[in-house]
Amino acid sequence: MEIRFWGTRGSIPSPGPQTLEFGGNTSCLEVILASGRRIVIDAGTGIRPLGEHLQTSVATVRFHLLLTHNHWDHLLGLPFFAPIYREDTEIMVDGWPLAFQALTRIFDDHMGDGFFPVAWDQLKASISFINRLARGPLLLDDVRIDAIPLNHPQGCLGFRFREMDHTMVFITDNELGLGDGHRFGDFVHFVRGCDLLIHDAQYLPEEIEDHRGWGHSTYEEAVSLALEGGVKRLILTHHDPNRSDAQVREIVVRARRQVAARQGALKLEAAREGDIYRLPEIIPLKKRSPAAAPRNRNQKIQEG
Numbered sequence: 001m002e003i004r005f006w007g008t009r010g011s012i013p014s015p016g017p018q019t020l021e022f023g024g025n026t027s028c029l030e031v032i033l034a035s036g037r038r039i040v041i042d043a044g045t046g047i048r049p050l051g052e053h054l055q056t057s058v059a060t061v062r063f064h065l066l067l068t069h070n071h072w073d074h075l076l077g078l079p080f081f082a083p084i085y086r087e088d089t090e091i092m093v094d095g096w097p098l099a100f101q102a103l104t105r106i107f108d109d110h111m112g113d114g115f116f117p118v119a120w121d122q123l124k125a126s127i128s129f130i131n132r133l134a135r136g137p138l139l140l141d142d143v144r145i146d147a148i149p150l151n152h153p154q155g156c157l158g159f160r161f162r163e164m165d166h167t168m169v170f171i172t173d174n175e176l177g178l179g180d181g182h183r184f185g186d187f188v189h190f191v192r193g194c195d196l197l198i199h200d201a202q203y204l205p206e207e208i209e210d211h212r213g214w215g216h217s218t219y220e221e222a223v224s225l226a227l228e229g230g231v232k233r234l235i236l237t238h239h240d241p242n243r244s245d246a247q248v249r250e251i252v253v254r255a256r257r258q259v260a261a262r263q264g265a266l267k268l269e270a271a272r273e274g275d276i277y278r279l280p281e282i283i284p285l286k287k288r289s290p291a292a293a294p295r296n297r298n299q300k301i302q303e304g
């Protein structure tokens with residue numbers, strides 16, 4: 001399975017010179033299974049450049065779109081996802097049950113009261129709602145996808161992908177430190193032994209008390225979860241919109257110190273737009289410049 005970050009920012013897009021390295025687009029992750037099937041998680045503003053990429057790289061755009069929840073930083077990119085204006089595009093939506101409804105409301109409903117001047121039923125793509133994941137695992141080719149409810153206002157789902165012996169877990173917008181470790185054990189069970197855990201780390205420990213109940217975690221809490229669960233690699237995501245690149249790098253330094261203090265073997269990075277991970281891991285043979293291609297942190301780069 002190949003995993004590519006198209007949007008790593010939380011709450012609101014944050015373009016500008018302070019966010020060039022880790023990116024300013026909101027939540028969007030592309031997962032390509034070994035079978036070649038494409039799955040996209042969330043439709044934040046990162047889905048716009050993904051759309052541009054797909055227009056030029058595949059003949060027909062067809063994928064499952066898994067929505068974690070309703071909040072607008074996870075939905076607002078869809079009106080600018082160019083393939084939805086093509087008749088040959090097919091999107092099968094699953095995930096948080098109310099999110100599909102919320103997605104349709106971004107568009108106009110012919111009363112002029114949507115957030116975007118095009119009406120939902122004017123979209124040319126075929127967009128259907130599967131509504132499977134909230135009720136049980138979704139099986140696609142050789143991959144099993146499970147969902148877990150997260151600690152987040154108005155609800156949110158995390159997803160676990162298992163392909164052969166490899167597991168990737170995506171948990172955005174989750175408050176691990178809520179109410180004396182509320183459901184912490186459930187999350188440890190869900191992530192146990194996974195190769196790659198992508199987890200919300202919006203806040204610093206010194207910031208969290210002012211943001212309790214907001215539905216987000218500190219990097220310390222995310223690291224604790226990864227260590228408890230025996231995770232192999234942790235990627236911190238949903239960066240706060242006010243966090244500069246230098247401050248995100250500082251979070252990584254502090255988090256690695258925390259791992260070292262507990263003598264853990266956990267590998268750890270911050271999510272960066274354009275980064276690609278592949279399971280199973282392959283050591284990079286060659287790196288292209290960031291301007292020419294997405295950074296390729298742990299995989300063989302395919303030329304051509």
Ligand SMILES: [Zn+2]
Nearest residue numbers: 010011073173
């Ligand atoms: Zn969010």
Ligand SMILES: [Zn+2]
Nearest residue numbers: 069071152173
């Ligand atoms: Zn949210």
